[in-house]
Amino acid sequence: MAEASGRDHQVRLWLTLVPIVVILALDIVTKAWVMNTFELYERTPVIGDFFRFTYTHNRGAAFGLDIGEHSRIFFLILSLIALGVLGVIYRGTPSSDRLRILAISLVSAGALGNIWDRIRLEAGVVDFLDFGIGASRFPIFNIADSAVTVGAVLLLISFWLEGRREREVAAAAAEATPE
Numbered sequence: 001m002a003e004a005s006g007r008d009h010q011v012r013l014w015l016t017l018v019p020i021v022v023i024l025a026l027d028i029v030t031k032a033w034v035m036n037t038f039e040l041y042e043r044t045p046v047i048g049d050f051f052r053f054t055y056t057h058n059r060g061a062a063f064g065l066d067i068g069e070h071s072r073i074f075f076l077i078l079s080l081i082a083l084g085v086l087g088v089i090y091r092g093t094p095s096s097d098r099l100r101i102l103a104i105s106l107v108s109a110g111a112l113g114n115i116w117d118r119i120r121l122e123a124g125v126v127d128f129l130d131f132g133i134g135a136s137r138f139p140i141f142n143i144a145d146s147a148v149t150v151g152a153v154l155l156l157i158s159f160w161l162e163g164r165r166e167r168e169v170a171a172a173a174a175e176a177t178p179e
Helices: 002-037 071-091 098-120 143-176
Strands: 043-047 051-058 125-133
Touching: 002 051, 002 098, 002 125, 002 143, 071 098, 098 125, 098 143, 125 143
Parallel strands: none
Antiparallel strands: 043 051, 051 125
């Protein structure tokens, strides 16, 4: 039993640290590369007009959400609060729920990457991944935003699966109870 518990702890640690380190490293390196390679607002086609690098800064949140001149500070504080909430969820997550652990790690890594930009850059978060066709474009984003989005979807799926399991257990218990 202790051996399984130790293995679960190791898996939990790997599912936590590896995504955070990899995503943070990719985010920091790609943003530094963009800032050192491109001029602000420069567009460079990668796959024609569909995918291009467009160097910009975002004081707001993902997908260009901006609430005005205090966006940078507001979203910095909001991100720190979100990390605290994720920490509480993480502590309450059993090691067997690998999907939720991975999801929390991805969201946390993305939040940390963008927090780093908000702290060090008055202009805001560096964004550069630009997808679309002609004038119909998805808001420009970065690696951290991608990790937050994928992690949030996985977190929703993990909560949905947990709810489904709980409903199945309740239904089975109700069937097993004699009337």
